[in-house]
Amino acid sequence: MGEPTPRSLHRVTLVEYPGAQAPDRQRDVVVGGVRIAVHEWGSEQDDPIFLVHGGFDFGRTYDVFAPLLAAAGWRVITWDQRGHGDSAQCALYSLDADLRDMIGVMASTTSRPAVVVGHSKGGAMSVQLADAQPFRFSHFVNIDGLPSRRPMTDLAAHERTRMLSSDITGWLQHRRLSATLERKPDTLDGLARRRGKQNPRLSLEWLRYLVTVGARHDDDGWRWKIDPSMRHGGFGPWRPEWTASRLPGLGMPFLGILAREQEPMGWGNTADDIRPYLPAGGRLELFEDTGHFVHIERPNETAAMILDFLDRGR
Amino acid sequence: MSTVTLVHNRIQLALHCLRDGSERPLLLLHGLGEQSPSAAPDWTAEWPGPVYALDFTGHGDSTVPIGGGYSAELLLGDADAALSHLGEATVVGRGLGAYIALMLAGAQPASVHGTVLCDGPGLSGGAIVPTSTSFVNIAPPYSAPDPYALVDLSRDPRPPDYAVLFARLALDHSQLAEPISVAAIVRPPWLAAVANEVGVVERSLAASLLAYARD
Numbered sequence: 434m435g436e437p438t439p440r441s442l443h444r445v446t447l448v449e450y451p452g453a454q455a456p457d458r459q460r461d462v463v464v465g466g467v468r469i470a471v472h473e474w475g476s477e478q479d480d481p482i483f484l485v486h487g488g489f490d491f492g493r494t495y496d497v498f499a500p501l502l503a504a505a506g507w508r509v510i511t512w513d514q515r516g517h518g519d520s521a522q523c524a525l526y527s528l529d530a531d532l533r534d535m536i537g538v539m540a541s542t543t544s545r546p547a548v549v550v551g552h553s554k555g556g557a558m559s560v561q562l563a564d565a566q567p568f569r570f571s572h573f574v575n576i577d578g579l580p581s582r583r584p585m586t587d588l589a590a591h592e593r594t595r596m597l598s599s600d601i602t603g604w605l606q607h608r609r610l611s612a613t614l615e616r617k618p619d620t621l622d623g624l625a626r627r628r629g630k631q632n633p634r635l636s637l638e639w640l641r642y643l644v645t646v647g648a649r650h651d652d653d654g655w656r657w658k659i660d661p662s663m664r665h666g667g668f669g670p671w672r673p674e675w676t677a678s679r680l681p682g683l684g685m686p687f688l689g690i691l692a693r694e695q696e697p698m699g700w701g702n703t704a705d706d707i708r709p710y711l712p713a714g715g716r717l718e719l720f721e722d723t724g725h726f727v728h729i730e731r732p733n734e735t736a737a738m739i740l741d742f743l744d745r746g747r
Numbered sequence: 748m749s750t751v752t753l754v755h756n757r758i759q760l761a762l763h764c765l766r767d768g769s770e771r772p773l774l775l776l777h778g779l780g781e782q783s784p785s786a787a788p789d790w791t792a793e794w795p796g797p798v799y800a801l802d803f804t805g806h807g808d809s810t811v812p813i814g815g816g817y818s819a820e821l822l823l824g825d826a827d828a829a830l831s832h833l834g835e836a837t838v839v840g841r842g843l844g845a846y847i848a849l850m851l852a853g854a855q856p857a858s859v860h861g862t863v864l865c866d867g868p869g870l871s872g873g874a875i876v877p878t879s880t881s882f883v884n885i886a887p888p889y890s891a892p893d894p895y896a897l898v899d900l901s902r903d904p905r906p907p908d909y910a911v912l913f914a915r916l917a918l919d920h921s922q923l924a925e926p927i928s929v930a931a932i933v934r935p936p937w938l939a940a941v942a943n944e945v946g947v948v949e950r951s952l953a954a955s956l957l958a959y960a961r962d
Contacts, residue, residue, distance in 0.1 A: 467814035524757040525816030
């Protein structure tokens with residue numbers, strides 16, 4: 434993995450959002466040849482907290498949440514996963530590749546165990562890394578990223594085959610076109626409204642802010658920076674229960690945060706799905722009337738809960 | 748031997764024509780860490796059509812991308828690009844290529860005119876239960892075969908019920924009565940499950956090619 438390199442701040446935030454704060458520092462880390470964009474809040478002398486974003490998100494979705502942790506005396510570090518935000522767009526994407534990038538970012542920051550907070554896909558990634566490399570974790574907080582259900586167990590075999598067939602057909606058609614794909618341009622408001630279909634509980638005001646930090650403004654409009662070759666859905670051998678089965682063996686202090694309200698981007702789990710898998714001494718907290726993006730809907734309460742969890746562990 | 752370059756996202760794939768012909772093509776898919784043969788193998792001598800061989804991403808003359816991230820599903824995309832170029836083909840896969848050939852048969856049952864699954868490197872894949880996987884970063888430059896391909900594709904999970912879904916897609920939608928032939932001696936769990944499906948036949952490579960050339 435490469436040495437971190439400083440990167441100047443060129444962003445111009447056109448939309449303000451209450452509490453949102455651009456990172457104090459930004460740098461690139463080159464991991465296995467892939468440039469990863471890293472964003473930081475707080476003093477470099479403070480203990481680190483790593484925030485791991487979800488699929489189709491990017492580091493600056495933490496622009497409100499991260500400063501709350503930094504204000505409490507933590508160095509908060511997040512990064513754009515490959516193909517997302519300002520990180521390099523690659524030929525290949527996989528969970529293992531994301532985890533290699535995560536290790537590169539963590540190793541570029543500290544060699545000591547650190548706090549990791551993962552949301553959604555970032556939570557599932559962090560479960561796998563906590564199991565594979567527990568020495569990197571002092572505490573682990575998982576925000577609505579605990580897949581456990583077997584979504585197809587109650588389907589007849591012929592239904593499973595039909596689902597897979599449509600998944601494969603759609604994916605292969607996408608792959609045949611992906612070399613020439615571009616993200617669809619739109620107005621700032623238009624792009625915000627489109628994202629609102631996946632994030633129906635988040636305010637248009639917040640989504641407009643996200644556009645200004647997660648999209649680029651071309652001559653023909655705004656486009657999300659995410660690699661157009663990436664798409665929602667797909668197929669593969671991965672089973673949600675594989676993530677859950679790694680949980681009971683985790684040895685670091687664990688806090689799981691679960692949203693009560695189901696959303697398109699969520700995993701669809703309930704507390705009863707998760708509790709049997711909690712590691713010894715692990716906590717599971719539910720946020721009522723809150724959707725998948727817990728830390729965006731309830732940044733102050735989420736930060737307070739995490740800071741309380743970390744204080745107790747100190 | 749002549750070679751055409753196919754584009755699969757940011758990858759340039761090398762599809763080699765090992766022997767010309769006008770009948771239905773035979774498409775060869777190599778094993779993990781291998782590449783296409785430089786000439787048509789002797790066992791293709793009786794095949795009436797042309798013989799093609801694809802170098803998967805990170806192998807042979809195809810692009811070696813930066814930073815890894817391989818999966819069997821990605822290689823299915825490679826094989827689909829080759830099939831799209833050829834139109835219709837009979838497919839022979841070795842090792843890892845056998846698994847991809849099975850996936851291709853299920854994904855494109857109207858275009859794959861028989862698939863033969865043979866022994867070769869990378870046949871088994873990785874564990875089919877969660878393991879505490881190790882992770883290693885490898886700095887470029889690297890050349891084919893991509894070391895990340897060797898790492899990622901030697902441990903991609905191949906649950907038997909997942910493999911069987913592809914077999915059933917081929918069995919249900921192929922124009923052939925016996926679209927999948929298992930010629931491999933070694934039977935990792937995914938292949939044992941596939942071989943056990945009604946309609947999948949177990950026969951030698953030579954017998955399989957003879958049958959598919961006639962059908």
